[in-house]
Amino acid sequence: MAAPLIRTLHMGKRYALPAGDLQALVDVNIEVREGEFIAIMGPSGSGKSTFMNVLGCLDVPSEGEYFLQGQAVAAMSVNQRAHLRNTLIGFVFQSYNLLPRLDAVENVGLPLVYAGVGVRERNRRCRELLAQVGLERYTTFLPPQLSGGQQQRVAIARSLVNDAMLLLADEPTGNLDSRTSEEILAIFERLNRERRLTIVMVTHEADVAQHAQRLVRFHDGRIVSDTPVARAAAQRQAVAS
Amino acid sequence: MIYSELLRESGRSMRTNRMRTALTMLGMMIGVAAVVAMLAVGNGARASVNAVIASLGSNMLMVISGAQTSGGLRVASGATPTLHLTDADAIRSLPGVAAVAPASPQAAQIVAGANNWSTSVLGTTPDYLQIRDWPLARGSNFSLSDMRSAARVAVIGQTVAQNLFGGAEPVGQTIRIARSPYQVIGLLAPKGQSFGGQDQDDTVLVPISTAQRKLFGAQFGDTVRVIMVQAQGSELLAPVQDEVAALLRQRHHIAAGQDPDFSVRNLTEFANAAASTTRTMSLLLGLIASISLVVGGIGIMNIMLVSVTERTREVGLRMAVGARPADILEQFLMEAVLVSLAGCLAGILIGIACVQVVNRLFALHSLVTAGSMLLAVLVSLAVGTFFGFYPARKAARLEPIEALRYQ
Ligand SMILES: Nc1ncnc2c1ncn2[C@@H]1O[C@H](COP(=O)(O)OP(=O)(O)O)[C@@H](O)[C@H]1O
Ligand SMILES: [Mg+2]
Numbered sequence: 051m052a053a054p055l056i057r058t059l060h061m062g063k064r065y066a067l068p069a070g071d072l073q074a075l076v077d078v079n080i081e082v083r084e085g086e087f088i089a090i091m092g093p094s095g096s097g098k099s100t101f102m103n104v105l106g107c108l109d110v111p112s113e114g115e116y117f118l119q120g121q122a123v124a125a126m127s128v129n130q131r132a133h134l135r136n137t138l139i140g141f142v143f144q145s146y147n148l149l150p151r152l153d154a155v156e157n158v159g160l161p162l163v164y165a166g167v168g169v170r171e172r173n174r175r176c177r178e179l180l181a182q183v184g185l186e187r188y189t190t191f192l193p194p195q196l197s198g199g200q201q202q203r204v205a206i207a208r209s210l211v212n213d214a215m216l217l218l219a220d221e222p223t224g225n226l227d228s229r230t231s232e233e234i235l236a237i238f239e240r241l242n243r244e245r246r247l248t249i250v251m252v253t254h255e256a257d258v259a260q261h262a263q264r265l266v267r268f269h270d271g272r273i274v275s276d277t278p279v280a281r282a283a284a285q286r287q288a289v290a291s
Numbered sequence: 292m293i294y295s296e297l298l299r300e301s302g303r304s305m306r307t308n309r310m311r312t313a314l315t316m317l318g319m320m321i322g323v324a325a326v327v328a329m330l331a332v333g334n335g336a337r338a339s340v341n342a343v344i345a346s347l348g349s350n351m352l353m354v355i356s357g358a359q360t361s362g363g364l365r366v367a368s369g370a371t372p373t374l375h376l377t378d379a380d381a382i383r384s385l386p387g388v389a390a391v392a393p394a395s396p397q398a399a400q401i402v403a404g405a406n407n408w409s410t411s412v413l414g415t416t417p418d419y420l421q422i423r424d425w426p427l428a429r430g431s432n433f434s435l436s437d438m439r440s441a442a443r444v445a446v447i448g449q450t451v452a453q454n455l456f457g458g459a460e461p462v463g464q465t466i467r468i469a470r471s472p473y474q475v476i477g478l479l480a481p482k483g484q485s486f487g488g489q490d491q492d493d494t495v496l497v498p499i500s501t502a503q504r505k506l507f508g509a510q511f512g513d514t515v516r517v518i519m520v521q522a523q524g525s526e527l528l529a530p531v532q533d534e535v536a537a538l539l540r541q542r543h544h545i546a547a548g549q550d551p552d553f554s555v556r557n558l559t560e561f562a563n564a565a566a567s568t569t570r571t572m573s574l575l576l577g578l579i580a581s582i583s584l585v586v587g588g589i590g591i592m593n594i595m596l597v598s599v600t601e602r603t604r605e606v607g608l609r610m611a612v613g614a615r616p617a618d619i620l621e622q623f624l625m626e627a628v629l630v631s632l633a634g635c636l637a638g639i640l641i642g643i644a645c646v647q648v649v650n651r652l653f654a655l656h657s658l659v660t661a662g663s664m665l666l667a668v669l670v671s672l673a674v675g676t677f678f679g680f681y682p683a684r685k686a687a688r689l690e691p692i693e694a695l696r697y698q
Contacts, residue, residue: 108611108691129615136613147608147695151307163296164613208612 092268140209316634318587323638335657414502607694627679635671
């Protein structure tokens with residue numbers, strides 16, 4: 051069996067604050083295989099975002115180890131981590147984080163700019179991805195001209211434009227109504243199924259978590275449970291029979 | 292990051308904040324305009340000083356009748372001059388002296404046909420034109436035999452010719468000076484303005500013997516107001532100046548420690564002093580220009596720091612999608628340099644306009660040279676890089692998570 055895409059060993063993250071150290075993550079041990087779709091839940095302040103930032107190589111653990119594709123991230127240089135974020139990882143944030151001055155195509159193409167891809171090839175790939183998330187008619191729109199759901203779809207296209215293997219989504223539906231949330235989740239499920247895209251998604255809502263295959267719960271910086279998700283439909287069937 | 296990408300991004304950012312970009316450019320613009328105008332006007336002024344120096348005649352000393360005055364070149368009129376023609380002859384036999392020309396100016400009314408003109412009539416010798424490096428446009432100079440016979444002949448300047456004869460040929464015509472007829476035998480080439488701004492072409496030359504005997508009357512005898520002395524080389528100017536002074540003190544019986552009744556002036560020195568004044572002015576202007584360039588640079592740094600703070604989240608996002616610190620540094624540095632460069636180009640245009648105005652006002656012919664424009668561009672690139680570096684590095688050193696969390 052292939053090595054896991056993500057593996058952490060006694061991983062901790064400590065923030066040094068004026069009022070004393072704050073242990074945001076404590077002894078986190080987890081393995082994520084390629085193609086998994088994981089939901090992360092937990093109360094506010096339990097360390098979910100911190101965990102996502104470390105997984106996304108935006109931050110480094112202060113204790114223990116984090117291996118991405120078997121490579122120790124803690125030992126990497128700033129530029130090596132930038133390269134991983136550029137080529138392997140895609141982020142989707144609660145607040146979309148699109149650049150308001152760039153139109154949809156340019157926003158989607160941003161990772162390709164740093165990968166050194168020329169403008170023609172960039173535009174071609176961006177249009178293709180925008181079409182995949184159903185925005186083929188909005189390529190030249192600026193973010194303020196798009197609805198929340200449309201903006202989040204642009205953000206998803208951006209996270210995939212470099213053929214990322216790992217999609218990290220921190221409360222991607224937090225700002226969206228339930229119908230739009232369902233549309234976004236449908237896109238996630240399709241990407242997970244068709245591309246074998248590995249997805250780690252933080253959410254507050256149990257029904258959003260239902261779309262994942264595995265549910266990890268955090269509490270006070272620790273993983274307190276890690277269980278497969280019983281499919282809602284399967285559950286209903288089980289109840290009915 | 293690819294350069295075309297950097298340019299695109301910087302251009303976009305500059306367009307988005309037009310007003311701010313314009314204000315940022317302002318300091319640079321003023322500084323560059325000052326530099327460009329300063330270089331051009333400095334060169335123009337130097338060129339016109341050089342032209343005046345050349346128009347004086349080379350290696351020239353001037354012996355002026357009367358006690359030395361602080362006023363410099365102004366020749367005291369009224370009192371009987373203290374110099375004599377014999378002084379001029381004595382000076383001519385000193386070693387190192389190439390030529391000597393006594394000169395006595397006198398205001399006079401000149402009439403030709405229906406026109407009349409007030410000018411200065413200079414009694415002198417044929418050597419005068421050689422000493423002044425002053426060629427004739429047409430006709431001829433008066434000769435030694437004209438001198439001996441005190442002939443009524445005149446060589447006239449361009450301004451006089453223009454006012455008396457308009458476009459007509461003056462050589463061969465007759466003019467009346469103090470009611471006596473004189474034949475115009477030569478027309479001087481144009482000479483332009485002197486240091487004092489006087490029109491040197493507004494003059495009439497006659498043999499000094501004629502002036503003394505027939506024109507100015509017996510009042511002043513054979514005295515002269517000025518003796519022009521040309522040394523054989525510029526290195527001889529100082530020794531000849533000393534020799535002339537010693538000789539005249541002896542001839543005029545002036546005891547040691549007593550003030551002489553004449554002064555000896557080195558006009559080239561005077562011109563050099565004027566040249567060094569323009570140099571000092573240029574330096575001063577250069578200093579002001581550099582200060583405003585530095586102020587402009589600080590303005591760029593200031594605005595770039597604000598811009599980095601404002602765009603903290605953008606920096607975080609760019610880092611999250613793979614920008615390395617070097618990419619962020621390049622982006623902000625490029626923006627600073629572009630703003631600086633744009634300010635520079637605007638400054639060059641303003642500088643050119645200023646030079647046109649100064650040329651009009653002071654009758655100069657200053658030109659903004661390609662060299663000074665290139666200098667301005669290089670300086671603005673340097674200023675943009677230098678003052679843009681600190682803000683750019685600040686952006687590049689942001690932690691991605693902190694930047695993304697920034698509100
Ligand atoms: N950059 C930081 N500096 C200091 N403390 C932080 C930082 N990021 C997070 N924290 C703290 O770490 C804890 C976990 O935060 P976070 O991971 O954002 O929780 P969650 O996303 O689960 O709500 C919180 O107490 C938070 O205040
Ligand atoms: Mg969070």
